[in-house]
Amino acid sequence: MVKIIDGKELAQTTTDNLKFEIENLKKKGVIPALVVIVVGEDQASQIYVKNKHRVAESIGIKSIITKLPSSTSESDLLALISEYNENPDVHGILVQLPLPKQINEKKITESIRPEKDVDGFHPVNIGRLVMNDPLAIPCTPMGIMRMFTAYDIDVEGKNAVVVGRSNIVGKPMAALLLNANATVTVTHSHTQNLSEITKQADILVVAIGQANFIKKADVKQGAVVIDVGMNRLDSGKLAGDVDKDVSDVAGYLTPVPKGVGPMTIAMLMEQTIELTKRSVGIG
Numbered sequence: 001m002v003k004i005i006d007g008k009e010l011a012q013t014t015t016d017n018l019k020f021e022i023e024n025l026k027k028k029g030v031i032p033a034l035v036v037i038v039v040g041e042d043q044a045s046q047i048y049v050k051n052k053h054r055v056a057e058s059i060g061i062k063s064i065i066t067k068l069p070s071s072t073s074e075s076d077l078l079a080l081i082s083e084y085n086e087n088p089d090v091h092g093i094l095v096q097l098p099l100p101k102q103i104n105e106k107k108i109t110e111s112i113r114p115e116k117d118v119d120g121f122h123p124v125n126i127g128r129l130v131m132n133d134p135l136a137i138p139c140t141p142m143g144i145m146r147m148f149t150a151y152d153i154d155v156e157g158k159n160a161v162v163v164g165r166s167n168i169v170g171k172p173m174a175a176l177l178l179n180a181n182a183t184v185t186v187t188h189s190h191t192q193n194l195s196e197i198t199k200q201a202d203i204l205v206v207a208i209g210q211a212n213f214i215k216k217a218d219v220k221q222g223a224v225v226i227d228v229g230m231n232r233l234d235s236g237k238l239a240g241d242v243d244k245d246v247s248d249v250a251g252y253l254t255p256v257p258k259g260v261g262p263m264t265i266a267m268l269m270e271q272t273i274e275l276t277k278r279s280v281g282i283g
């Protein structure tokens with residue numbers, strides 16, 4: 001029988017445990033603060049931002065949401081980020097992606113100080129991760145690694161296959177798995193015989209944004225299958241990148257919703273605390 005990895009529960013325990021650290025920081029006069037900048041009215045972004053705000057406030061992180069109109073210019077956004085970069089009371093800065101097309105995402109990502117880059121998207125942070133000397137790590141792959149630990153899933157020496165090569169999930173996921181001594185294969189839209197490769201995976205991480213793309217015929221018996229997909233169907237329901245029939249063969253499976261999503265938020269909180277501690281010279 002497949003074991004379902006309960007991301008929601010694990011996220012809850014993770015954030016609960018942060019409360020003590022936050023109390024300790026507050027005793028020292030430090031209030032961890034996270035700034036989230038949202039440009040425009042993207043529906044999915046609004047939901048995510050609301051969830052994140054609720055979790056932050058519930059554990060005592062100061063959450064500052066700055067909403068800007070979709071017509072905001074790149075230079076105005078850069079000026080705002082620069083202000084938060086300089087503000088010592090702000091420990092983490094996240095600019096919600098995607099951005100409107102008049103704004104260059106690369107330029108924005110590179111403008112956030114690496115020490116405040118809670119998303120771990122800055123080239124310095126990606127570079128440090130690849131060199132196995134991380135500062136801030138992208139939250140989704142970090143949350144997935146945390147799931148492995150929590151469920152006693154050993155990564156060392158395993159065949160890990162990552163489907164998808166985005167800068168925010170696939171590539172950092174591959175780096176983390178490699179740092180944990182897995183044998184890593186990254187596949188993508190140009191990969192030939194994809195199913196032959198995924199069937200070799202002891203650990204399969206799927207992050208492509210296509211509903212129900214991976215089927216049970218693509219999965220080895222007993223494999224750990226991590227579904228990063230969040231596809232909104234016409235029905236309004238949320239579907240992952242992994243078909244439900246995979247539960248017939250997988251050893252472990254993450255659900256959508258209540259799988260990877262809540263862990264992303266939990267890691268965002270944890271990283272905010274880590275960056276806060278670092279900024280005041282603790283830990």
Ligand SMILES: Nc1nc(=O)c2c([nH]1)NC[C@@H]1CN(c3ccc(C(=O)N[C@@H](CCC(=O)O)C(=O)O)cc3)C=[N+]21
Pocket residue numbers: 045047048051094095096097098119139230238256257258259260261262264265
């Ligand atoms: N700079 C930046 N950093 C991000 O981390 C980032 C971003 N931009 N842009 C958008 C995506 C999306 N994202 C989600 C994280 C958690 C849930 C989540 O908690 N989902 C719940 C609820 C889903 C639902 O019911 O809608 C779940 O999966 O159970 C959703 C979406 C972070 N993103």
